[in-house]
Amino acid sequence: MIKVTADIFSGRPNPEWVVSGAEAEAALRSLAQTPHAAAALDSGFQGLGNRGLIVEILDDHSYSDYGVPASFRLAGGGSPAESQAREVAERLISGLTSPGAGDHPAIAAEGMLPLNEDLKKFVMTGLPVGGGFATMQAGEPATEIDRSADAGAVAACKIETTNFNPAFWNDPAHISKNNCYNYATNRRTDTFAQPGRASGHMYAHINCTDVGNGAVSDGGTFSCAPDNQKPRWYMALVIAPGPGFIDYHWYRKATQGFWGHKPGGTAARNVDNAGHVVTDPRTANRGPYTIFCRFMFAQKKMVVK
Amino acid sequence: MPSVHVEADLYSGRKNPGWDLLRSDVTLFERRLASLTPDVTEKRDAADGLGYRGLRVTVRGDGVHQDIHVFLGNVTIVSATGDRRQASDPERAFEKWLIRTGKDYLSPEELRYVMGG
Numbered sequence: 001m002i003k004v005t006a007d008i009f010s011g012r013p014n015p016e017w018v019v020s021g022a023e024a025e026a027a028l029r030s031l032a033q034t035p036h037a038a039a040a041l042d043s044g045f046q047g048l049g050n051r052g053l054i055v056e057i058l059d060d061h062s063y064s065d066y067g068v069p070a071s072f073r074l075a076g077g078g079s080p081a082e083s084q085a086r087e088v089a090e091r092l093i094s095g096l097t098s099p100g101a102g103d104h105p106a107i108a109a110e111g112m113l114p115l116n117e118d119l120k121k122f123v124m125t126g127l128p129v130g131g132g133f134a135t136m137q138a139g140e141p142a143t144e145i146d147r148s149a150d151a152g153a154v155a156a157c158k159i160e161t162t163n164f165n166p167a168f169w170n171d172p173a174h175i176s177k178n179n180c181y182n183y184a185t186n187r188r189t190d191t192f193a194q195p196g197r198a199s200g201h202m203y204a205h206i207n208c209t210d211v212g213n214g215a216v217s218d219g220g221t222f223s224c225a226p227d228n229q230k231p232r233w234y235m236a237l238v239i240a241p242g243p244g245f246i247d248y249h250w251y252r253k254a255t256q257g258f259w260g261h262k263p264g265g266t267a268a269r270n271v272d273n274a275g276h277v278v279t280d281p282r283t284a285n286r287g288p289y290t291i292f293c294r295f296m297f298a299q300k301k302m303v304v305k
Numbered sequence: 306m307p308s309v310h311v312e313a314d315l316y317s318g319r320k321n322p323g324w325d326l327l328r329s330d331v332t333l334f335e336r337r338l339a340s341l342t343p344d345v346t347e348k349r350d351a352a353d354g355l356g357y358r359g360l361r362v363t364v365r366g367d368g369v370h371q372d373i374h375v376f377l378g379n380v381t382i383v384s385a386t387g388d389r390r391q392a393s394d395p396e397r398a399f400e401k402w403l404i405r406t407g408k409d410y411l412s413p414e415e416l417r418y419v420m421g422g
Contacts, residue, residue: 180317192320206319240355244418248318249355263317263355273354287355289317 001058002027003106004092006123007051007076015123017115018058018104019095028057028066030088037085038068044078050126052076053089058106075127089127096120157224157297160231162186164254169268176265183262184235184250185220185298191305192265195248198305203248208239208293211248219302222294229299236281239291249289251281252298259284307366309334311403313411313419314358324410337399338373341380341392357419360403375400 001020008014019027031038044052053074075082075089095101102115113119169175169183177190187193196202196214203210215237216222225232234253240246251259254270259278262268270277272284282292309331312323326334359376370385380392380399394400404411404419411419 194318211318242414244414245315245356246414247316250318261317263353263358264314264321266314266353266358269353273356289355 001104002092003056003058003104004095005054005056006093007054007073008123008126015096015113015115015119016107017096017098017101018107019092019098019101023091023095023098027088027091028068030084030091031068032066034081034084035068036081037079037088038072038074039076039079039085041071041073043073044076050123052078052127053092055092056106058104086127090124093120093124096123157234158227158232159234159253159297161234161253161255162231164256164258164260164270166260166268166270169262175267178262179264180248180250180262181215181304183260183268184233184252185215185218185302185304186231186233186252187298187302187304189304193304195304198303206239206246206248207241208237208291211239212237212293212296215296215298215302218304219299221297221299223297225297225299229301231298231300233298234295235298236295237293238281238286238289239293240288241291245288247289249286251278251284306331307364307369310363310365311407312361312363313404313407313415314361315356315415315419317355322407322410322415324407326406330406334403337402338380338382338392341394341399344379344391344393346391360400362403375403 001018002024003016003018006015038055041054051073053076054071055074056071057068073079074092075086079085096115097117097120169178169188174188174190177192178188179192181193181195182188182191185193194202194214195211196217199214199217199219201214201217203214212222215235220235236251236253236259238249238251240249249261249263251261254260256270257279258270259281260268260270261278261281272278273287274285276285278284306328309326310323311326312321315321359374362371362373362375364371364373372383374381374383375394377400378394378397380394381389382392383389401420404416408416
């Protein structure tokens with residue numbers, strides 16, 4: 001019997017399930033034939049997004065019969081036999097919807113997404129591609145928008161980053177004229193830019209869908225942007241839903257790995273409302289901006305105003 | 306008489322609501338500001354981050370050039386030369402009075418939100 005964890009999320013519990021019987025035997029047999037497919041737990045892609053599967057052997061005989069480690073990472077981009085690892089991973093993911101997959105004491109069902117076809121598809125399509133060190137994962141499905149729309153953004157996407165450079169934004173001549181959208185898109189227009197305004201499709205309502213679509217209308221994208229659209233900045237959209245306080249806010253990932261942001265006309269910073277460095281906008285202290293919408297990308301053709 | 310512009314520093318993406326004081330309110334504003342008790346203790350500006358960050362008041366004209374920040378009992382006044390002084394605003398009385406001058410420019414929900422601090 002095998003416990004499988006899809007190492008996807010940062011804030012919410014990762015999906016877990018067990019694979020048993022013939023499916024487990026087949027997976028272990030494949031791994032025994034390609035021992036390098038099982039990678040160390042700390043190997044491969046370790047950033048935000050899909051980091052592959054964490055596999056734990058739950059019974060002694062499987063461990064000894066097949067000679068695989070008691071726990072290992074699979075299809076996280078860290079194995080020299082990544083294509084074989086991926087094959088086994090897909091087999092294990094297929095078992096996510098098998099009867100009883102979530103019924104085991106080793107499975108912490110609290111707060112977990114339901115084990116269904118949507119989740120299976122999401123985990124399957126989001127597996128890192130080989131050599132995942134050079135790529136960036138585009139995050140988990142949003143909680144407030146159509147999940148299927150986000151599933152496409154889970155594929156490994158190449159992005160560019162800049163060093164965190166608050167001085168550029170906090171120049172007294174510009175600080176009050178540029179907001180979070182300017183910062184996230186890395187476009188200092190001095191117009192307090194609004195999603196969709198440049199393209200004539202400014203949001204009608206402040207919610208994840210309208211504000212996100214406004215940014216897409218400006219040339220942003222929910223899915224990977226091609227190489228000819230460099231630089232492709234990685235952004236995150238959040239919403240303050242009210243009552244009383246209704247607004248949106250954006251973050252942008254910096255080269256250092258953390259996220260920068262600029263609350264309205266105030267200074268750009270890399271810390272949240274609790275003073276902690278923003279390592280993940282999904283889990284940062286965002287004050288009234290309680291809804292995390294999604295990750296998305298600015299690209300070369302994007303124009304904001 | 307100088308002009309006094311008040312901005313409720315609330316939002317990150319949207320433009321903040323703002324308004325100019327009526328002439329009759331400018332006189333009251335000057336009186337209320339002058340009556341605040343100076344506060345010489347060194348304070349760090351606590352208005353930062355996401356959410357309500359206080360009122361930003363701009364006073365211009367008649368030889369006056371002040372940028373004033375009013376937030377949760379603290380008032381910071383910066384002159385054109387960069388001189389900075391602080392005052393106390395017990396019970397947020399000055400801040401709440403300023404907020405009420407903008408009741409026609411704030412939605413009822415916004416008004417409640419900023420009054421609540």
